[in-house]
Amino acid sequence: MNVFIVTGASKGLGEATAQLLLKENNELICIARNDNEELVRLAQELGVALQFMNEDLSEHEKIPGMVMKIIKSINKEKLEGIYFINNAGMVDPIKPAGKSDPESMTKSVHLNLLTPMLITNEFLKLTEDWDCKKVIVNISSGAANRPIYGWNTYGTTKAGLDMFTKSVGHEQETAANPATIISFSPGIMDTDMQGTIRQADKEDFTNVEVFKNYHEKGELRSPVIVAQKMLDLVLSSTMENGRVYDIKEFV
Template sequence: MKYFIITGTSRGLGKALTEQLIQEDNTIFCISRRQNNELKNLAAKEGVNLYYFSCDLQKVEETERVMEKIFTTIDFTNAEGIYLINNAGMVEPIQPIGKTGSSDIAMNIEVNLIAPMILSTSFIRYTAEINTMKMIVNISSGAANRPIYGWATYCSSKAGLDMFTKTVAFEQDSEESPVTVISFSPGVMDTDMQASIRQSDESDFKDVEKFKEYHESGQLRAPETVSHALLQLILNGTPENGRVYHITELV
């Protein structure tokens, strides 16, 4: 049995990952603000265990309690692999620093960086004595590597997430039963996040016309395509610990 813990599964990449993992010998734990009934019905039809946990990823204690509940459910004697995919994220606030509200900055960092850090430390703690395949996948962004006008908070949170990936991987290299930790940058996808970006005011986000062009010219990849490439890497490939992968390497 393989166990998957995935955040942000109600739509976009998280939904696509969950849908493609609904198959025999997988158990899926979804951490999401909203349940996706389509996924629940598909899992029931296929006889696959899928559990939803409602969680506010801005709250540390709540996030820790969810992980405790999940790990009391896992049968470690039967675990061929345990995977955590930190997918939940937000691009807002889309505004240059100075115009952005302090609470909006804090929310972005809490969801994009602090929550994956808390989830990862719980994952490593609960699996420390387990000798099986263990992997953490942090969903990153190309914005981690270049400044984008109006995205200071998002760029910073994703850059921090990539450094977190590299540092934890370095720490795990010396462990007896290490966790493989990677980042994955999915590129531009046809998701609700992209739709939100296209609604931005040009005074707040100078690249808004470029992102509209991505959509109009069909340059946005389907989440299902990106999901398939990522799952091929983590389930059938040999991911390099600490590496930041980009979708263009895989398709």
């Protein structure tokens, strides 16, 4: 049995990932603020165990207890592998420094950076003696590597997440029962986040027309295609611990 925990699973890349994981011998735990009735229906139809946990992951103080609840619910005796995919994230606030409100910046840092850090910390602590395949995937962004006008908070959180991934990967090299942790940058996809980006004011996000053109010209990748490439990597034996991967390496 393989257990997959996917955050932000109600839509976008998280939903596509969960759909592809609805297979025999898999159990899914999906974490999101809202349920996805179609995913639940598909899981029932296919006879795959799926649980939805309704959580606002920006409320970081709840994270340790949530992870403990998940880990305690898993039957270690039948476990072949456990995979934690930290997909939940937000691009707001899309504003240059000096114009963002503190609440939006704080929520973004909590959801995009602090939450996956806390999840990873608790996951590694609670599974330290588990002798099975353990994988953590952090969803990154190209914004981690270059400054984009109006994305100062988002880019900073993703850059921090990549460094956290590299650091933990390095640490796990000497662990008795190591986990493999990677970052995966999915590129531009046809998701609700892209819709949010296209609605930004030009004075806040100078590249807004570029992103509108991506949509109009059909240049946004399908989340299903990205999810499949990511899972092909995650389920392989070729992952390098602590590495930041980019979808461009696989398409």
